[in-house]
Every structure is written in structure tokens, then in C-alpha cells.
Amino acid sequence: xxxxxxxxxxxxxxxxxxxxxxxxxxxxxxxxxxxxxxxxxxxxxxxxxxxxxxxxxxxxxxxxxxxxxxxxxxxxxxxxxxxxxxxxxxxxxxxxxxxxxxxxxxxxxxxxxxxxxxxxxxxxxxxxxxxxxxxxxxxxxxxxxxxxxxxxxxxxxxxxxxxxxxxxxxxxxxxxxxxxxxxxxxxxxxxxxxxxxxxxxxxxxxxxxxxxxxxxxxxxxxxxxxxxxxxxxxxxxxxxxxxxxxxxxxxxxxxxxxxxxxxxxxxxxxxxxxxxxxxxxxxxxxxxxxxxxxxxxxxxxxxxxxx
Amino acid sequence: xxxxxxxxxxxxxxxxxxxxxxxxxxxxxxxxxxxxxxxxxxxxxxxxxxxxxxxxxxxxxxxxxxxxxxxxxxxxxxxxxxxxxxxxxxxxxxxxxxxxxxxxxxxxxxxxxxxxxxxxxxxxxxxxxxxxxxxxxxxxxxxxxxxxxxxxxxxxxxxxxxxxxxxxxxxxxxxxxxxxxxxxxxxxxxxxxxxxxxxxxxxxxxxxxxxxxxxxxxxxxxxxxxxxxxxxxxxxxxxxxxxxxxxxxxxxxxxxxxxxxxxxxxxxxxxxxxxxxxxxxxxxxxxxxxxxxxxxxxxxxxxxxxx
DNA sequence: TACATTGTTGCCAAAATAGCAACAATTGTT
DNA sequence: AACAATTGTTGCTATTTTGGCAACAATGTA
Numbered sequence: 001x002x003x004x005x006x007x008x009x010x011x012x013x014x015x016x017x018x019x020x021x022x023x024x025x026x027x028x029x030x031x032x033x034x035x036x037x038x039x040x041x042x043x044x045x046x047x048x049x050x051x052x053x054x055x056x057x058x059x060x061x062x063x064x065x066x067x068x069x070x071x072x073x074x075x076x077x078x079x080x081x082x083x084x085x086x087x088x089x090x091x092x093x094x095x096x097x098x099x100x101x102x103x104x105x106x107x108x109x110x111x112x113x114x115x116x117x118x119x120x121x122x123x124x125x126x127x128x129x130x131x132x133x134x135x136x137x138x139x140x141x142x143x144x145x146x147x148x149x150x151x152x153x154x155x156x157x158x159x160x161x162x163x164x165x166x167x168x169x170x171x172x173x174x175x176x177x178x179x180x181x182x183x184x185x186x187x188x189x190x191x192x193x194x195x196x197x198x199x200x201x202x203x204x205x206x207x208x209x210x211x212x213x214x215x216x217x218x219x220x221x222x223x224x225x226x227x228x229x230x231x232x233x234x235x236x237x238x239x240x241x242x243x244x245x246x247x248x249x250x251x252x253x254x255x256x257x258x259x260x261x262x263x264x265x266x267x268x269x270x271x272x273x274x275x276x277x278x279x280x281x282x283x284x285x286x287x288x289x290x291x292x293x294x295x296x297x298x299x300x301x302x303x304x305x306x307x
Numbered sequence: 308x309x310x311x312x313x314x315x316x317x318x319x320x321x322x323x324x325x326x327x328x329x330x331x332x333x334x335x336x337x338x339x340x341x342x343x344x345x346x347x348x349x350x351x352x353x354x355x356x357x358x359x360x361x362x363x364x365x366x367x368x369x370x371x372x373x374x375x376x377x378x379x380x381x382x383x384x385x386x387x388x389x390x391x392x393x394x395x396x397x398x399x400x401x402x403x404x405x406x407x408x409x410x411x412x413x414x415x416x417x418x419x420x421x422x423x424x425x426x427x428x429x430x431x432x433x434x435x436x437x438x439x440x441x442x443x444x445x446x447x448x449x450x451x452x453x454x455x456x457x458x459x460x461x462x463x464x465x466x467x468x469x470x471x472x473x474x475x476x477x478x479x480x481x482x483x484x485x486x487x488x489x490x491x492x493x494x495x496x497x498x499x500x501x502x503x504x505x506x507x508x509x510x511x512x513x514x515x516x517x518x519x520x521x522x523x524x525x526x527x528x529x530x531x532x533x534x535x536x537x538x539x540x541x542x543x544x545x546x547x548x549x550x551x552x553x554x555x556x557x558x559x560x561x562x563x564x565x566x567x568x569x570x571x572x573x574x575x576x577x578x579x580x581x582x583x584x585x586x587x588x589x590x591x592x593x594x595x596x597x598x599x600x601x602x603x604x605x606x607x608x609x610x611x612x613x614x
Numbered sequence: 615t616a617c618a619t620t621g622t623t624g625c626c627a628a629a630a631t632a633g634c635a636a637c638a639a640t641t642g643t644t
Numbered sequence: 645a646a647c648a649a650t651t652g653t654t655g656c657t658a659t660t661t662t663g664g665c666a667a668c669a670a671t672g673t674a
Contacts, residue, residue, distance in 0.1 A: 030312060065394065068393045340665080
């Protein structure tokens with residue numbers, strides 16, 4: 001027999017009456033009429049089947065039982081104040097554990113560099129970065145915010161677009177020396193191509209916009225992985241032609257380990273990046289702060305990646 | 308900001324939902340419809356301004372705040388179970404402190420001799436006998452039961468008549484030798500009379516029923532006190548003629564210290580003795596047991612005092 | 615893919631509640 | 645000592661709240 005729904009409001013009212021020492025005072029604090037207080041107190045006693053207060057028009061006296069119940073009410077009052085305090089803290093203060101889910105490569109390049117700033121701004125937030133290139137169920141795994149790449153399936157989740165990934169087509173000098181450099185998208189069909197793949201999405205249909213308009217190529221995969229950084233390594237090692245987020249390529253391109261291909265063509269539409277969270281209503285302050293933060297900091301980095 | 312009336316039922320419901328892990332289960336336990344549970348839970352979250360449970364049609368997951376609130380709810384649940392247990396104990400078990408108010412002389416003669424029996428029958432009751440010959444306010448002084456002599460003023464109290472005190476008129480042989488023995492009630496007017504008096508009642512109007520019918524005498528007081536035993540001592544010492552409870556006179560009469568007067572007259576109406584307690588409704592078990600006890604044991608002693 | 619279960623929402627009836635007014639009881643004051 | 649003022653209680657009515665039914669949406673399973 002756990003918390004009983006019926007007796008609880010009565011207990012609250014009883015507590016208030018005892019604190020004031022009069023029904024009238026309690027009624028004033030509760031914004032009620034005296035009659036209501038009287039009735040509810042009487043009903044509470046009826047529910048318990050015992051008198052709690054001996055009442056006269058002038059004085060109230062606690063019964064022996066009333067004293068015991070009053071003590072318990074004190075305990076409950078303390079717990080309730082805790083609830084209030086905790087909730088208030090949770091709503092107003094940016095504090096607590098914040099679980100963020102993100103694909104590992106995206107995090108390494110775009111997100112992790114920002115975290116020191118976030119941590120400095122909100123030092124009381126304990127970030128728990130969950131890097132995994134798989135589908136995560138936000139509700140089940142208690143993830144506060146997920147950063148997801150690609151168009152989203154219909155869902156009850158709220159998604160805010162952070163920007164679009166800028167793609168680039170690259171290969172290593174060694175690979176190009178051996179197999180030649182493609183001049184048009186159609187040429188790619190004959191090459192070994194590297195692309196990202198996780199359980200959800202297989203990116204083997206590449207779309208270009210060039211002099212002849214839009215062209216699509218379904219490429220053969222020499223290697224498909226769910227780790228973008230490993231893909232870059234693979235490309236550097238000459239395993240094939242890679243289509244990947246431009247931000248990952250700044251160092252290999254600068255050092256000449258990788259070369260840019262098809263400069264006259266642009267990748268049609270970069271995949272959108274979203275910040276996703278379970279519900280818009282009553283978003284905890286820490287989550288709201290994080291979303292605001294990445295909207296300001298993350299999005300510009302996507303738009304103008306430093307090469 | 309103490310216990311809040313509004314948030315408490317929601318907290319109970321939330322606790323129930325968490326315990327079951329589903330709204331449907333909670334609804335079944337509470338005997339409610341699913342919709343009601345859903346609505347109330349939503350309202351509770353709205354009141355707090357924060358989400359407590361991430362809900363899917365299949366799974367429920369506690370928010371970080373939800374976990375904290377759930378912990379507090381556990382505390383409250385424990386306190387509430389205490390309230391239930393205490394109340395049950397209080398109602399059903401004859402146990403605890405029982406404060407009884409009684410005039411000292413009445414207690415010494417009639418009540419105290421019974422207490423060992425009561426104590427043996429209800430060993431878990433701690434009797435607190437408050438002996439005082441003055442008016443006591445039951446509600447203010449947290450007296451459970453009072454035993455009062457004489458007709459009661461109108462009151463919200465419940466009174467159960469235990470019987471009537473049997474009066475007797477006595478004096479010491481020494482006093483009678485000096486002042487002579489009264490032959491009729493009217494003779495008493497010339498004597499020094501001893502009678503009981505407390506703040507409430509002055510018993511100086513004595514009523515007799517004799518051969519000539521009812522006779523009343525307003526006596527002069529040689530000594531009036533609020534201690535019946537002391538009055539007996541005074542009478543033994545020859546201070547005057549005493550009208551007092553017959554039960555107090557068994558030893559002095561047997562030993563000849565006091566002599567009975569006006570044997571042809573009877574005291575019209577003995578003063579009634581009442582057991583008085585604040586309210587009939589929800590009388591605690593201990594008080595009910597005591598009242599029953601003195602009704603069975605006390606009343607016969609009044610009716611047939613042992614001389 | 616079809617089905618079953620679960621949470622949510624709109625609507626309406628039912629129940630609980632608050633407020634008003636009158637009453638009873640008690641205390642302090644004139 | 646009587647009056648006035650305050651307090652707790654009760655009956656009645658209007659308002660608010662709540663509960664249940666039905667339909668819907670979403671999700672996991674056979």
C-alpha cells in the first residue's frame with residue numbers, strides 16, 4: 001500500500017492548519033474559505049478514522065495521534081520543498097549531466113573543439129559525449145541531445161538544423177597515378193570508391209552539379225565504413241576515391257597527401273546536420289543552453305570550414 | 308513555501324507510474340482510466356515546468372529530474388506509510404498515553420484501586436492520572452477523559468453517567484459530645500458544617516428526604532476545602548458536621564472515629580458522576596477501552612460501596 | 615505486413631469543491 | 645454583567661475539476 005491518493009491533500013491541509021494554529025489562518029494562506037478548510041479537515045479525519053485536532057472556537061489542540069501525524073507531515077514537507085528546489089534548479093540553472101550523442105567523426109572534427117568553450121561558459125554541466133555511429137533511441141538511452149547527419153525519419157522528436165556538411169571528392173596522388181584522375185562524374189563508375197556507411201544510411205549514390213547540369217552516379221564500394229576518419233586514412237593509403245566532409249580534409253589537402261578531384265563540379269546538396277532532442281516543451285536549461293551554443297558556434301564552422 | 312496543495316497529488320500519481328513502469332499499470336492500480344493518468348501526469352509536469360518521463364508507446368524513461376523527484380517521492384511514500392501505520396495502531400490498539408483527570412479524593416477512593424486491574428488488562432497504556440480539584444479544560448490540556456462530579460454545564464463534550472455518589476452525614480464523637488447531635492435537618496443550621504468546595508461548586512445547600520418530606524438547609528461553613536480526604540480528617544478532629552461521599556467513611560465509621568447522623572433521613576439525590584471526553588466520534592481505542600472499563604468496574608463500586 | 619498494445623486528445627457527464635450565508639460557541643471588552 | 649467580535653461548523657448552490665468513453669497516433673511483434 002504505497003502513497004495513497006486520497007489522504008494526501010488532507011495531510012497538507014492539516015499541516016497548514018497546525019502551522020497557523022487556526023483554520024482561519026490556514027484558509028488565508030491557502031486562499032480558501034474557512035468553510036472549505038473546515039470541511040476538508042473533517043474529511044481527512046474521517047478518512048483516518050481518528051481525531052487529529054481538538055477544536056474550540058478559540059483554541060486548537062493536537063491529539064496524541066495528531067502530534068505523530070504532524071511529525072510525519074514535517075518529513076513530507078521537507079521532501080516537497082526538495083522537489084521544488086530541485087525542479088527550480090533544474091529549470092533555471094544550467095547544471096547537471098548532459099548526454100549528447102553524435103557520430104564520432106563529426107564530433108572529433110566539429111564538436112569536440114567547441115567543448116572547451118562550452119565547458120568554460122557552463123562549468124557546472126557535466127558533458128557526457130556518446131560517440132557512436134549507430135542509431136540511438138533518445139528516449140530509451142536517456143540521451144538529451146543528438147546530433148544527426150542526414151534527413152530525419154518522421155518522429156516525435158524536435159530537430160533544429162545546424163547547417164549542411166560540405167562534401168569534397170579526393171584521392172591520393174598514388175591512387176591517381178595508378179588509375180588516372182576522373183574527369184567527369186560518370187568516370188567514377190570505373191573507380192574504387194570509399195564512402196561512409198552506418199546501419200541507417202548507405203551513401204553510394206553521389207550527386208554532382210557541373211557544366212552539364214546535375215549528374216548522379218551509383219558508385220562501387222571498395223570500402224565502406226562507419227568511421228569517417230578511418231576512411232580518410234584509407235584514401236591516403238590509396239584505397240580509392242573518397243567523398244567526405246570537407247572539414248576532415250584540411251590537413252591531408254594541405255600536406256598533399258590527398259588531392260581534390262572534379263573541381264568544376266559541386267556536390268549538389270550537402271547532408272544536413274540536425275540537433276535533435278526529445279521534446280520542445282520544458283526543455284531543461286542545460287539542454288537549451290547546449291542547443292543555443294551549437295547553433296551559434298557549430299553552424300558557422302560547417303558553413304566556412306577552415307582548410 | 309511549505310507543502311503545496313497542488314503538486315502533491317501529481318507526485319503521488321507520478322510515483323505510481325514509475326513503480327509500474329507504465330501508465331496503464333498505474334491506472335489499474337489506482338482504479339482509473341488511462342486517460343486520467345495521462346492527463347494528470349501531463350498536468351503535474353506542467354506544474355513543475357519540466358519533463359519527468361520521456362514517454363513512448365512502449366517504454367518509459369525517467370528524466371534526470373525525474374530520478375531526483377522519484378527519490379523524494381520515495382521519502383514521502385515512507386512517511387505516508389508511517390501515517391497509515393500510526394493511525395491504524397492508534398485506532399485499533401489500546402496503547403499509548405491516556406491522560407485522565409479526576410478529583411483527587413474521588414480518585415483515591417474509587418479510581419486508583421481499579422488501576423492495577425486496568426493496567427493488567429491493557430499493559431500498553433501509560434496512564435497519566437491528573438488529580439486536581441479544579442476545573443480543567445479538556446481540549447486545552449489534552450486530557451482524554453475526565454471524571455467529574457455533579458451536573459455538567461452545557462458543553463460540546465460527551466458525558467456518560469457512571470453512577471451517583473452516596474452521601475452520608477457524619478461527625479466525630481467529640482464534636483457531638485460538645486455540641487449535641489442534630490435530630491432534624493433544620494438543626495444543622497446551628498452547627499459548624501464542613502463541605503467540599505472547588506472553584507466550580509459550593510455545596511452548602513443540603514437536601515434531605517425524611518418523614519416530613521424533602522427539606523433543604525443552607526449550612527454555615529466552618530471549613531470548606533477542595534480536598535475530601537482532608538475534610539474527613541477535619542471531621543475526625545471535631546471541626547464540625549461533614550457531608551461527604553460514603554465511600555470515604557468506611558474506615559472512620561468502622562473504627563468509631565466518626566458517627567453517622569440523622570439515620571431517618573436520606574440525602575435526596577447523590578451527585579452524579581460522569582465520565583467526560585471531548586468527542587464521541589473517532590474515539591481512540593485506548594480512551595474507549597478506559598470508558599468501558601470504568602463503566603463496568605467503577606459504577607458498581609459507587610452503587611454498593613463497601614463499608 | 616497486419617495486429618495488438620500503449621499513450622494522447624476531445625468531448626461530455628459526473629463528482630468534488632469553493633463560496634456565501636446563517637448559526638453556534640467562546641473570548642475580550644465596555 | 646452584557647455586548648460585540650471572532651472563530652469553527654453546516655446547509656445550499658454554482659463553479660470547477662475530474663473521470664470515462666471513443667477515436668487517434670505511434671510502436672513493437674507475429
